[in-house]
Amino acid sequence: MKVRSSERIRQLGSAIFAEMEQWKEEVSRQGTDIIDLGIGSPDLPPSDKVMEVLAKAVTNPANYGYPTRSGGRGFREAVSRWYDYRFGVQLDPENEVLTLMGSQDGLAHLAMAVADPGDVAIVPDPGYPIYHASLVLAGVTPRMMPLRAENHFLPVLEDIPEEVVRRAKFILCSYPSNPLSAVADRQFFEKLVRFARDHDLLVVHDLAYSELAFDDYEPTSILQVEGAKEVAVEFHSLSKSYNMAGCRLAYMVGNPEAVRALGELKSNIDYGVFEAIQQAGIAALEEDRQGTGPRVAEVYQRRRDILINGLRRAGWAIPTPKATMFLWAPIPKGWTSRQISREILYSTGVVVIPGDAFGQEGEGYVRIALVRDDKVLEEVVARLSRFIEERKQEGRW
Template structure:
């Protein structure tokens, strides 16, 4: 009789591909948190970038009313998602001056991560090459592993403003690449890019016939007057670019799972075709809530962008960190701080994983080790501004006591 491995032992019923999905640090951090809470620790969780505020009252009321309608419980694909896409198209025009054809140049997603996870499968073949940022959001590499696509990493470093050095990429790699992915404003770096960078990027795309994928999940989270642009604002961008948008962070709808992809109709159509074989669309009340959120942003003159809240938190928290001796740069966007490990008073020489684990164990503050995002993240941590200001100040005090030990 053959040896039958037990359930959960990571052997017989686990594919090798799962081991290629990227960092396991997020699950490690969750385990550290559970252990700290089991030991009675009051934990301040600045790890996962999940908004701590709900969507507006108007959005919540729309969702509640729609959820009570009896005709909203069929498969969402049976009802058209055109109302959501048409509203998203109006928002793209309102926000960026970009005109999209909803039917051909947009696809509705269960959050942008849904699209990020599946796009490579829709437009690439096994063995193709894709250019990815390092550091980068983990789903970028995971999506390539699922599709059998080979990643080529583009280091993002401070001396280049955390932009990829496009000229350092060899002609051979450019000619072989199927797609290049960028993310500005950036998670985890909080770096920003302007239209001049996107123009240079699209010039390379045209030269080498490469699809540019821009992840714009943090479009409404610019600080100090920064208004993040869309790559689709560049003339001719629809020939070589697609762009992901999400209502999760900018509209506090992370749990609703709603977003969209806009841009090149061939790539958008390929993702739409793949998703037609995977799911039946976003729950219709969630689509209606998304419509309400986008309309509110366009029509309510007193509407406050999400970035305003995180800018206030950034200001107070960074000031508090600097007071305790941790020199953290002020980010220009997103809900994150990207911080080089502080100097420990006692001369400790920890890596980012050890620092994060000990900070949680001794001070009860959760941060994410930078290596979760790639090789270039070593020696850094990502801190999410997802607690109110008083808790952030308390976290700074705890961190100060920890690094002064």
């Protein structure tokens, strides 16, 4: 019997990411030292305290039973305390907080919980790939919301066709944004909440990068807007803020009905997050709340400045982001995103992601992740500076 993947599976994967893996294998076989600035995977460990708590919890036999469906009460209470400390938002840990195995876990399943096949959802273009993939899994029709530089990569809500808004079950956005590194202020979120209330829409906000902000910029939680819990949920993750990506620990907060719906779906899929990891998460949130944890934003701001300043000197002007672990870099005219990404890799060994991997509006950009230490990023600047100089001599930059 020959087993073929389903049409749903064929719609999930990005051909660009598969193609880039082939490129990396070819370059590696040639003996080139690859510096991978593609995937946004933190290269730092959690704090000593978090690792100590995790190590102790792993040796406790009591932690090896099934976790509770919505996550242990202790972790959900820690999330509630942290939201109050960080955003001044009060959450009911019983009904407004849901523990997840990473924010991607929740984002992948939410559409199944709050929409039916044939429904419509409004998602950003460019956007993190799971936003679109989750709709494929749920049989929900995506309607793309273009995010463009002339609008500071914010959606123009008035431009969304009335027919689309009328049919849509939810609208998804993310600020600070992956891949765009764009940010939004409270005024935008107030407008978004009004828009959602007027059109009976659920707002889904991905806030995974709120703690990677620079230059005194303070990201906003949509739940800081009065009445937002009536129309919004928010995803947050411990992966980036506390270097716990491998732990797979995150949460969704906000609208109780949406929290309950996703919790019911998840109870039919898995048994939740290992209790030892939840205890490590509590330690991370409490360290942050008490001001004793590491400040990862300082690390990424320094890395940002190394790349931005070095590449500007070489002739590649990239806007300075106020948040995230990414640079969203416009490319010179005459190149496509995929073409320049391939040529950079084959010429320098540096991996960047073509912008069109995140949607058609990403054409004309590449995403560069700040996931290597200062010394390696200085080497990246040196390699890319040579690449740029050579292309200038060829009249291609």
